[in-house]
Each structure stands twice: as structure tokens, then as C-alpha cells.
Amino acid sequence: MDPSDALVPYGWDERVLTAYRAVASKPHFQPGRVVRVDRISCVVATRTGDQIATALSLPAVGDWVVLDNDDDELRITAVLDRTAALTRHDADRERVQVIAANIDLVFISAPGDRPSAARVERESVLAWESGATPVVVMTKADLAPDGYADELRERLPGVEVVITAALQNDGVDRIAALMHPNRTAVMLGPSGAGKSTLANALLGEERMPTGDVREDDRRGRHTTSSREIILMPGGGVLIDTPGVRTLGLGDVDEGLDAAFTDIADLVAQCKFSDCGHGSEPGCALRAAVAAGDLDGVRLENYLRLEDEVTATPRGVNHAGRKAKREEDKKAQRAARRPNQQ
Ligand SMILES: Nc1nc2c(ncn2[C@@H]2O[C@H](COP(=O)(O)OP(=O)(O)OP(=O)(O)O)[C@@H](O)[C@H]2O)c(=O)[nH]1
Ligand SMILES: [Mg+2]
Ligand SMILES: [Zn+2]
Structure with missing residues (x-):
């Protein structure tokens, strides 16, 4: 494997190379990682930069894919087997949605201004089910009631609880330390939890848009609208996601x-x-x-x-x-x- 490959920062390694070779049947095919999924299209990181790709059914952000571009259009012809996938079900259990694929860590954000250990527990079930390791990230610790961190630690045995206040840059270095080259983490949590604010603190710049929360109930305004991969300055990949109101467990086991x-x-x-x-x-x-x-x-x-x-x-x-x-x-x-x- 060529260490100067432009896909290495996205996690391209021997494992992915082997999986790619097993599926990519034509020499003009090329590999890529899905870095952004909107409602109808997706953006794939390739060796020649980010490109919009079409697919019969949209892959998930984080997926490694095989691309074919023989008639001027970039088309996803295959999705490589996933190591881990975070999924959610709609309330009616009809639709399954893959939130992120090929992830190692799930950062479950627990906003200090809307404490709910029950919600964090629910999200930890989905995180464990994904095959990745859950980490609880308390956000807005400056607004959290006394004892919330202890409550989370008691309610989620075996899960690391990191306390952050991204606006004050508190605890951000612990999250940065959990990121490594070749590691992919996805952020989960309700709208307004401070996920994008934390991403910006990790980046050291205001790259991701953030929005305020409603005064009365502290709910967010769904500022982030697509799932997106962000390359971390120290290596590793972070996936920011739009906050979702209902996280159906569906067929979790x-x-x-x-x-x-x-x-x-x-x-x-x-x-x-x-x-x-x-x-x-x-x-x-x-x-x-x-x-x-x-x-x-x-x-x-x-x-x-x-x-x-x-x-x-x-x-x-x-x-x-x-x-x-x-x-x-x-x-x-x-x-x-x-x-x-
Ligand atoms: N007091 C305080 N406010 C914060 C902190 N982190 C984020 N906020 C505020 O919380 C609000 C929501 O932050 P966002 O980062 O947009 O939240 P989000 O989780 O990305 O929300 P969606 O994109 O809608 O899912 C903003 O007004 C932030 O300034 C913090 O550490 N302390
Ligand atoms: Mg956001
Ligand atoms: Zn019993």
C-alpha cells in the first residue's frame, strides 16, 4: 500500500485495500470513501479530490465504495463490507437508516442543559449494537446541573464519560486524544447538543455552522442538515450528524x-x-x-x-x-x- 495515497487520511489501509481488490473487477474502477450524504446525492473522497457520485441506492457516510466513471459520470458500483454501522429505525420501524458506516467510536453527546440519562442509555444501546465503542461526551458542561456527570457514570457502567465545554475549550483535548489516524468516530445526539461546536473546537476553526437553541425548551434548530466526514488535524475522521428527535431501536439485539x-x-x-x-x-x-x-x-x-x-x-x-x-x-x-x- 502506498503511504502517500491521497485516501490514507480517510482511513485507507491494508484491510480496505484487500476488500477493494476483492470487489473491484475492472482496472479503470477506483476506490473512494463517502464523505457526505444529502437527500439525493453523495460526495465521495477520491484520489483526485471530492466528487459527486450517483448510486442506485445511496450508501452511508463512511462507506468505502467502488467507483466507475466510464461515461463521464461517477457511479458507485459496489459498497465494501462494513466493519461497523450505526443504524436507526423510524418510529414505525418501517425504515432502517444507516447513520454512519465503518466507525470505531460513537460519541454520544449528552447536553448539560438538557440532562437525560435515559436518552443517553437509549443511544448507548444503538452504539453498542453498531459494533463500535460508545463514549459519552457531556457537552455544555458549564450549563449542567451538579451531579449529572456522576449520574451518567453510574447509569453507563463500562463507558467512558468525557466532560466538555467546547465554547470554553474544556475537555476538547481528551476527545482529540481519542482520535487517531485510521480511526473513525461519529457524533450522535439531539439537535442543539453542541456537536458541531465540538467539531469546530477540535478543528480549531469555525468550519461547521452552529445554531442557537430555543429559550423555552433548549431544543436546537436542526442547523446541520447532512452527515459529513471531517478530517481531524491530528489524524482520524469525525462524522458530524444532524440531531434527530426519535431514535427507534427497532431490531436491536x-x-x-x-x-x-x-x-x-x-x-x-x-x-x-x-x-x-x-x-x-x-x-x-x-x-x-x-x-x-x-x-x-x-x-x-x-x-x-x-x-x-x-x-x-x-x-x-x-x-x-x-x-x-x-x-x-x-x-x-x-x-x-x-x-x-
Ligand atoms: N454554554 C455553552 N453553549 C454551547 C457549548 N457548546 C455549544 N453551545 C451552544 O449550543 C448551541 C447549539 O450548538 P450546535 O453545535 O449548533 O449543536 P448541534 O448539536 O450541532 O445541533 P444540530 O446541528 O442542530 O444537530 C449553540 O448556540 C452553541 O453556541 C458549550 O460548551 N457551552
Ligand atoms: Mg450541528
Ligand atoms: Zn425477574
Whole structure:
């Protein structure tokens, strides 16, 4: 592999080269990484710079693609297998959307002016499910209530929580240190969380547009409108995304147990294998809450999220729900296979 290849800053390495060679069947084909996806087109970084490309179905930002330009138009002919992909479902579970592909880290922004550990927990399920490593990034720490950082650390065991206030340049160096050449991170979080502001602090310049939040409820104004790759000055790739209101979990499976490993371990100790974790005797989860070993609020959120995943009313046979999850897992794997036109 040529280290001076113009795609190296985008993460081009031996792995991608090998994957590319396995799929690129014609010598005039060229590789590229999708750096921006709008509603109808996408921009691909190539060895000759950024170019607009067409595709039968749009890839995701972060995808490595095979490009064909034989009749003056740049066309995506194949999408390379993804290492990890962050996906979300619409509320009706009909549409699956790949937010970012080939990511190593998911920065879950937790705005200090709108504290919600439950939302961060929900997003951590999606992050674990993606195959990448979640990192909670508290933003606007200057506006956070006392104790919010501790609450996040308690509610998200095993996840690093970084405290930042990008406008004051606080904590930004820790985020920079998590970025490496060849590493891709995506920022997740609601509109107005300060994602683009943090990106600018990492860049050291006001490149990404930012917008204010509404006075009454601190919601943002959807300033960022497309998903976009930003090359970090010290190497590595950051993907800024528009804030989304609803992050449906859809067919999540491993992500839920990964985000709640402590609870997943306890479930195995309930007396009844079909325990609904309500008032039945011998429930290990309720016992752990009573003993002060498990946060009751965290348990309620877990049960809510699990209900959403299984989309089956609570109290019905747990084994049936488990079986459904197994089925979902298979279907999801099939759906996740990148399309190769
Ligand atoms: N007080 C304070 N305000 C901040 C901080 N970081 C960002 N903000 C403000 O929060 C508002 C929203 O910031 P953005 O960076 O546009 O938020 P975003 O997450 O990119 O929002 P979308 O692009 O809409 O998803 C702006 O008014 C920022 O100035 C911070 O550390 N402290
Ligand atoms: Mg933004
Ligand atoms: Zn139980």
C-alpha cells in the first residue's frame, strides 16, 4: 500500500485495500470513501479530490465504495463490507437508516442543559449494537446541573464519560486524544447538543455552522442538515450528524445486553425462566433493586427499551419474546449485508 495515497487520511489501509481488490473487477474502477450524504446525492473522497457520485441506492457516510466513471459520470458500483454501522429505525420501524458506516467510536453527546440519562442509555444501546465503542461526551458542561456527570457514570457502567465545554475549550483535548489516524468516530445526539461546536473546537476553526437553541425548551434548530466526514488535524475522521428527535431501536439485539450487561447477567438468576420482572417471586432484578445493588430507574428504562425491541406487551411469555429476538437477529443480519449492485 502506498503511504502517500491521497485516501490514507480517510482511513485507507491494508484491510480496505484487500476488500477493494476483492470487489473491484475492472482496472479503470477506483476506490473512494463517502464523505457526505444529502437527500439525493453523495460526495465521495477520491484520489483526485471530492466528487459527486450517483448510486442506485445511496450508501452511508463512511462507506468505502467502488467507483466507475466510464461515461463521464461517477457511479458507485459496489459498497465494501462494513466493519461497523450505526443504524436507526423510524418510529414505525418501517425504515432502517444507516447513520454512519465503518466507525470505531460513537460519541454520544449528552447536553448539560438538557440532562437525560435515559436518552443517553437509549443511544448507548444503538452504539453498542453498531459494533463500535460508545463514549459519552457531556457537552455544555458549564450549563449542567451538579451531579449529572456522576449520574451518567453510574447509569453507563463500562463507558467512558468525557466532560466538555467546547465554547470554553474544556475537555476538547481528551476527545482529540481519542482520535487517531485510521480511526473513525461519529457524533450522535439531539439537535442543539453542541456537536458541531465540538467539531469546530477540535478543528480549531469555525468550519461547521452552529445554531442557537430555543429559550423555552433548549431544543436546537436542526442547523446541520447532512452527515459529513471531517478530517481531524491530528489524524482520524469525525462524522458530524444532524440531531434527530426519535431514535427507534427497532431490531436491536446484542446492543441491549451490551449496554446493560449487569442486568443481562442478573436475568439468568430469576427463579422463573419466563420471569416478567414484575411482582413474581424470585425475581433477581427486583431483589437487586431492594438490596440497593441495582438502580431502580435504570431497571425501568431497561424494561422499557426491551419492550420496544421485542414490541410485545409486557407480561407475555419471556421465552416467546426471546425466540422473537433470535428471529429478529437473523433477519437483521440479512438486512445489514451491504447491497452490491
Ligand atoms: N454554554 C455553552 N453553549 C454551547 C457549548 N457548546 C455549544 N453551545 C451552544 O449550543 C448551541 C447549539 O450548538 P450546535 O453545535 O449548533 O449543536 P448541534 O448539536 O450541532 O445541533 P444540530 O446541528 O442542530 O444537530 C449553540 O448556540 C452553541 O453556541 C458549550 O460548551 N457551552
Ligand atoms: Mg450541528
Ligand atoms: Zn425477574
